[in-house]
Amino acid sequence: DTEVTQTPKHLVMGMTNKKSLKCEQHMGHRAMYWYKQKAKKPPELMFVYSYEKLSINESVPSRFSPECPNSSLLNLHLHALQPEDSALYLCASSRRGINDGYTFGSGTRLTVV
Amino acid sequence: AQSVSQHNHHVILSEAASLELGCNYSYGGTVNLFWYVQYPGQHLQLLLKYFSGDPLVKGIKGFEAEFIKSKFSFNLRKPSVQWSDTAEYFCAVNAYSGNTPLVFGKGTRLSVIA
Numbered sequence A: 001d002t003e004v005t006q007t008p009k010h011l012v013m014g015m016t017n018k019k020s021l022k023c024e025q026h027m028g029h030r031a032m033y034w035y036k037q038k039a040k041k042p043p044e045l046m047f048v049y050s051y052e053k054l055s056i057n058e059s060v061p062s063r064f065s066p067e068c069p070n071s072s073l074l075n076l077h078l079h080a081l082q083p084e085d086s087a088l089y090l091c092a093s094s095r096r097g098i099n100d101g102y103t104f105g106s107g108t109r110l111t112v113v
Numbered sequence B: 001a002q003s004v005s006q007h008n009h010h011v012i013l014s015e016a017a018s019l020e021l022g023c024n025y026s027y028g029g030t031v032n033l034f035w036y037v038q039y040p041g042q043h044l045q046l047l048l049k050y051f052s053g054d055p056l057v058k059g060i061k062g063f064e065a066e067f068i069k070s071k072f073s074f075n076l077r078k079p080s081v082q083w084s085d086t087a088e089y090f091c092a093v094n095a096y097s098g099n100t101p102l103v104f105g106k107g108t109r110l111s112v113i114a
Helices: none
Strands: A004-007 A010-013 A018-025 A031-037 A044-050 A053-057 A064-070 A073-079 A087-094 A108-112 B003-005 B010-014 B019-021 B024-026 B031-038 B044-050 B056-058 B064-068 B073-078 B087-095 B108-113
Touching: A004 A087, A010 A018, A018 A031, A018 A087, A031 A073, A044 A064, A044 A073, A053 A064, A073 A087, B003 B087, B010 B019, B019 B108, B024 B073, B031 B064, B031 B073, B044 B056, B044 B064, B044 B073, B073 B087
Parallel strands: A010 A108, B010 B108
Antiparallel strands: A004 A018, A018 A073, A031 A044, A031 A087, A044 A053, A064 A073, A087 A108, B003 B024, B019 B073, B031 B044, B031 B087, B056 B064, B064 B073, B087 B108
16 A cells, blocks of 8 residues: 545635534554645645654644644644635645655645635 | 756757757755656646766656756757647756755746647
């Protein structure tokens, strides 16, 4: 199993809603990442988890709240988002400290209305 | 911190033409270098990667890239493009240890016309 699975694939939410994005991998990777990608732009790093601990938060607003319940799962909790938060949210994983490259999921396309 | 520059924003080629996309990086140490491709509406896929050894790296779908350390460059090439190569191409870099996050260039959109 060499893939990263993200659910849902599409999400439309209102600015007062609370929703969660989920990411799962079973490759034994101990580093997991959230990236945000706007249309025709490169992915921008949001969070890094290393061995289930948050190691990097790239000054992301608190309306985005990551969680890593175990080594296979990564969640991104969303609350009170703004329309400008609409984007493709990508999850990735890698073997920590090993230069293998990242495996990316297909992403969740989020629309905030 | 690492940074990546991709100078070509949009490249338009005819089928069978040769391709070269530029990528330059900035970092004070040894790096890993990657090229990712994103087909319309799809996720990022790894084309090729360089860690060490032979600076000419061959990847999937007939792509190759050459690492030139003195120029801090990692240009992507393909001798003959096809219509199906139409996509966004991202160069990315992280520290050789693998312990820094992957940083992406702004991307180059390739349009291949018949």
